[in-house]
Amino acid sequence: MVKITLTDNSVVEYENGVTAAQVASDISEGLARNVLAAKVDGETWDSNRSINRDCKLQLLTWNDDDGKATMWHSSAHLMAEALEALYPGTKFGIGPAIENGFYYDVDFGDHSFSSDDFKKIEEKMLDLAREKNDYQRQDISKKDAIDYFKKKGDEYKLELLEDLEDGSITFYSQGNFTDLCRGPHIPTTAAIKAIKLLKVAGAYWRGDEKNKQLTRIYGITFPKQKELTEYLEMLELAKERDHRKIGKELELFTFSEKVGMGLPLWLPRGTLLRNRLENFLRKAQREGGYEEVITPHIGHKDLYVTSGHYEKYGEDSFRPILTPNEGEEFMLKPMNCPHHCEIYKSKPRSYKDLPVRMAEFGTVYRYEQSGELHGLIRVRSFTVDDAHIFCRQDQVKEEFLKVIDLIAYVFKALDFKEYTAQISLRDSENKEKYMGDDENWDKAERAIIEAAEEKGLNTVVEIGEAAFYGPKLDFMVKDAIGRKWQLGTIQVDYNLPERFELEYKGSDNKMHRPVMIHRAPFGSMERFIAILIEHCGGRFPLWLTPDQIAILPISDKYNDYGNNVLKLLNNYDICGFVDERSEKTGRKIRDAEQKKIPFMIIVGGKEEDKNTISVRKHGEGDLGSFTIDSFVELINKELNNN
RNA sequence: GCCGAUGUAGCUCAGGGGUAGAGCACUUCCUUGGUAAGGAAGAGGUCAGGGGUUCAAUUCCCCUCAUCGGCUCCA
Incomplete structure (x- = not known):
């Protein structure tokens, strides 16, 4: 006899050699029909395979992922x-x-x-x-x-x-x-x-x-x-939400064969959107004690030889640029961190100065093979919302906590409700693969795990997935139609401080090596915006939308009034345009709806006389008559809902 | 880079060995309007680029380029 524990913890006894299918048919005929396989002590089995031992049994149907x-x-x-x-x-x-x-x-x-x-x-x-x-x-x-x-x-x-x-x-x-x-x-x-x-x-x-x-x-x-x-x-x-399609329809970005494949051209509306995103993060970073820097788009080849990127990723970079007279070799920058290390080194640092949090929206260039380019998701030039935190080993956890907060704040603001954090640790069997000493790795790994725990993140731990230079924490978000994307990342780095010989003077009056933390909540602006487009299907949060309002005069006679309204609303940072075409209102509304503009403002004689506006909301319809002030209030209410 | 598909007007696409078509967008004119397409006319193309077969190629064949779907890689 074998004792079989079912998922509801009830125990049933059977002869040796019983099958999951037989167990199922004893429960119900319907279940028996639907059983595709079974889990025996956690291992997936054929439903008609003989069971010859006591075990836990889970019947799998189409409703189970394993089924x-x-x-x-x-x-x-x-x-x-x-x-x-x-x-x-x-x-x-x-x-x-x-x-x-x-x-x-x-x-x-x-x-x-x-x-x-x-x-x-x-x-x-x-x-x-x-x-x-x-x-x-x-x-x-x-x-x-x-x-x-x-x-x-x-x-x-x-x-x-x-x-x-x-x-x-x-x-x-x-x-x-x-x-x-x-x-x-x-x-x-x-x-x-x-x-x-x-x-x-x-x-x-x-x-x-x-x-x-x-x-x-x-x-x-x-x-x-x-x-x-x-x-x-x-x-x-999903096809309807394709960021390439929506990007074209909403005139956010384009590509040109002449400029080169994988090199996005940001159109005015896309630039507006991107600038808003950047400024949003800038503000949050300023509050979080980051200092913004700007570094050039090229750097001496030796910079990347020092950083190790040349050796490891030289193949994936564009070929060096030679200066005609001096024969110096420059590379299009594939990473911002080497430049930031040099900024760190620009003056002596004391332990009291740390952490130094250096942020840059740094555009980098990487040679991606032609077949791998994909819209804004895989490109050859992109801007990283990069920052490098130079800190003491004892500050790693604290900094992780802060970065996790920042990333959670960003996700919330952009309506990414579901996300998990993947903690990538080293494979302790193969320690020689990794840079940095044992003790620091242990400390850093513990700091990450504790930080994630304290923040109550939904985490998965992956052993052996760490980079050679340090452990990391990656954020995976689920979008509105259930697809998963890897977005933000936080990575500890013991390698670059060593290679660049970064130092600070400790309280003991001796020189010490700082720890570097790379982090990017968005990852790359291009990729992030692509994912955001697909997440919201082009209906961006109000605060991000390039055009928040479209002012639709009933006829040419009211274009002036429309423009006055626009000016007034501009004062409240509400942006948009006046549709001055000689088209009927129905037509203007249709076009504005298709452009997914959140609010349409219809103005005609009635409005001009009473100094009001008529408001229509995207996807919902007529909201009735408003004064400028009451409309601004409505907008602010919408903005604060986030 | 590799495998497969695709490339016709600004966009979405039809067509097909005898030098091209629709809808939308655009321009002009008419219309001056009240919550998802007002009307008319016009302009637009080396049919991705190059080579070959043919009396004739946008159509068939080859090459190149780009795009799409994957593979691979991702600091």
Whole structure:
């Protein structure tokens, strides 16, 4: 007999060899139908695998992330079966489940594959799914496994087998397809009811550029057609929010082939938005004791040799610029920190001066390969809301607390409600990989963990994810449609102070090395604004919107009055424009609505006579008549809601 | 950089071996209006660039460039 503890902590007894499926059918028929897999003591299992020990059992359905992952993994196998049927001789790499669906890396040999082939494969997959074939697990010896794939001529699977231990190798089969696979899988292909292949891409075997490039086919499946339709609608929604589309529509930024790819040109409205964001942070930083500095866009190559960036990231920087006469080499700056280190060194520092918090909206240039550029998210020139805090080791925690506060403040102001903090520590097994002495690392890591705890952050700790120069804390935000983005970052650095020989005089009258903390709440202005655009779908918070109001005179006769109103509102820092076109009011309203302008102010004879304005709110409609003062009050109320 | 797709008017897109089309935007004129498109006329293109096949290429082929989706990388 085995004792099985269910998720509600009830314990049920079964014969040895019972399966999760049987347990489910004893609970309810409906549950039994929906079980895709099970978790046995935290490990995902096939629902039809025999249980021979006391354990905790969790039944997984489509409502569980692990249930979805299991189905998608099984879907990858189903796709492989379809591919093998349609393109005999296809060789298979790996085919895992991913966050939204699955992919399979395959080698079609000479066949060149494109998305035109999707339909055929989807249909084949549906046919195969309707066969209701079971996924069957089979233990196999390493030798037999090797023989199988030798016979099949699949060198990728053979390579994977090399790393596996005899005795722990399993095959999974469904229909006519057998694959090397750890599992688990859903019980039968019948659960897969809706199938969509999404994209095709090249992917290097084992992610290594030196290896052969395989064809990666992405897809997603659902137990109901309706869910697929909803998913596709969600993708459309995301497309509507694409910052490149909205950036064009709202005239925020543009790119020009002539200027160069990946080099954004900020249009007046985008510049307004960006300046508002920068000024918002400037103000918060001033209050937080930061001092702003400005450094040049190029720096001597030796600066980056000293910092180590040249050696480590030289390939990812633009080539040095030579001066014609002196033959000096300058680099477009890929980082602000070396410049800031030199500012630190510009005068002797005492322990009483620390921390020194040096901020700069510093534009940097990095050589990103052409294929990686993406709107404002991946560019070759971008501005970091950079700051470097030079402090004593005993101040690290305090500074972390302050930076966490600053970042939380920024996120709140921009309506990013959900975020988590990832703490990246070093791998204590491989200490030689890291710069800085043991004691300081321990202190810094403890300081970060404690700071995050004290601030009640929702944290994940990642061992071995620290940079070689220090531990870090990264903030991941969730946007309005559930996508996750890495934004702010705080990083401790023991490397640069050493390389630049930064010092301060301690209370003991001896020289000491400061600790450096890099931090950027936004990361880069470009990337952040892109994410912000997608987060709010172009409907920015009122305080950020380039045009907060559009003044719409009923006819040309009232343009003057409209302009007077604009001037009055400008006095209250309310910005916008007068739509002086000879268009009807309906038209002007429509255009202003489409530009997502928060408030429309309609002025005509009635308003001019009574010295009032008519206000219409974006997305809501007519708010009625206001005096300038009462409208300013309304705006202020809106602003304070944040 | 690599794999795949795409490139036609300022924008969104249709078309197709016989030198190009729509809607919106733009210009001019008419209209002077009250809460999501007033009307008319006009102007706009070396069909991304270069080469090839052809009597003829924007259309077919090759190369280059850019864009999009991925891979890889991310101080």
